[in-house]
Amino acid sequence: MLSETLAAIRPADPRALADARAHQDRLTKPRGSLGALEEVAVRLAGAAGTCPPPMPSPAALAIFAADHGVHAQGVSPWPQEVTAQMVANFLAGGAVANSFAAQAAASVTVVDVGIATDLPPGFAGLPALVDHKIARGTADLSLGPAMSRDQAVAAVEAGISVARALVSSGARCLITGDMGIANTTASAALISAFTGHDPARVTGHGTGIDEETYAHKVAIVRRALEVNSFDVADPLSVLAAVGGFEHGAIAGFVLGGAALGVPVILDGVIAGSAALVAAALAPAVVDHCVAGHRSAEPGHAAALGHLGLRPLVDLELRLGEGTGGLLAHPLVCAAVRVMHEVATFDSAGVTDKTG
Structure with missing residues (x-):
């Protein structure tokens, strides 16, 4: 695939x-x-x-959810079970992404590619939840590879499958979304690997950490890049070493949309880091992407600069979920309507x- x-x-x-x-x-x-x-x-x-x-409407948001073994290193103040709890919130329609999706008349699909804990009772099996679980979270990237190469390929192909399904159902624009406690740590590692920037330059405060935890987070990203062997000329090796399952799936989602001739609006730093993987696999994929916004996370600006993309919205957002991409969608539609x-x-x- x-x-x-x-x-x-x-x-x-x-x-x-x-x-x-x-x-x-x-x-x-x-x-x-x-x-x-x-x-x-x-x-x-x-x-x-x-x-x-063609008009980039209707739009479809796909929120790829997964957990990260590096959470054990204390890089986030949020407990890991929040990933599954927020997935339940998406499915119940109670998240910011749901509100923004309603404003943009976009559908919302949640994709489990690696949630570590079980969803609350009553949410598994809902039509809006797609099961592409590869494993219950990645391994700790600061101790060795986050995943195997086969798992990296499976993550990318999960994203391609979702893109194909949504376009087949009538979507004419795809919007990336994500959910995964500690995923900004993996994002920083990916961005540092692909851009060559020092981890301190591309690592941010994520969902809100103090300065002591931030310094520790930078050190963890640096350690991940030191202990893992990868070749930037082999993008799947980078993804396997320091990425997350949702990063791989978003990369595949972007590739899948481009292959089908449907534009993809990128969200924040997680999408930006995943787009680096996609662009390393197929440089022409960038021609099919629009940068929805620029996140407050410093690594996002570095990723967009490397990709040569100009963000449409700069509102100091750092939420993820696809919120920045959803806000940008009406602007993309307006540009084409003209x-x-x-x-x-x-x-x-x-x-x-x-x-």
Whole structure:
């Protein structure tokens, strides 16, 4: 499945990009006046290979949930069972992601790729919960590989499967979401590995830790990079060494959307670190991605810079769940709607500026 998906990913179409830029310049507005929204519309046209691009609606949010063995090192003040409890909250419709998804008219699917504890009674088996559990959490990445290579491939292919299912059900835009206590530690390790930045530069305070715990967290990330053997030219080896099951699944989700010609809106630092894995596997996948927002986590800016993506929203969010991507979705839709509905100078009989 992974090989088939990678083979199907194509870079942005040069003709569609040129047509989209030319069309933007003919619309009844000063050239460049819509700023980053023009870039988004052109990007989606190139990815779709047509101008104007298809409307990126309806949207589907997939929240990939998993636990992390590195939690045992005290990198988060939250107990590990919160992952399963929050999954239950998503399924009950009580999370911020649910509220934002309702605002964006996006569906919500929760994917268990490695939750360590059982869900509360009554939640297992719900239609909105997809079971792709690989294991009950990863191993402790500070002591050795977080997962085997086979598990890394299974995580990526789980994400591809979810992308295929959602697109088959009618989704025309995919939004990444995540849930996993301690997953910002794995994210920092991935970002440091792929970008070459020092762990202190890309490790953040996550869901809220004091300075002593933060210093310990940086040391754990540094130790993980020292004790594990991996080759950045072999992205799956990096994922297996220091990633999480949800990172692998999000990478596959991004790859799956790109292979199907459906744009993917990335959420925060977990999505950014997973996108580094996806881009290392298939560089052209970046042409199919939109950075929904820039997280308050420092590693996210480093990941977006490495990917060459400009975030649409910068509200100092650090929640995850897909919240930043959901907030960005109406902006992405607006950018494309302009291409479909706004008149050109010729069609509207409006005189263009001279020179």
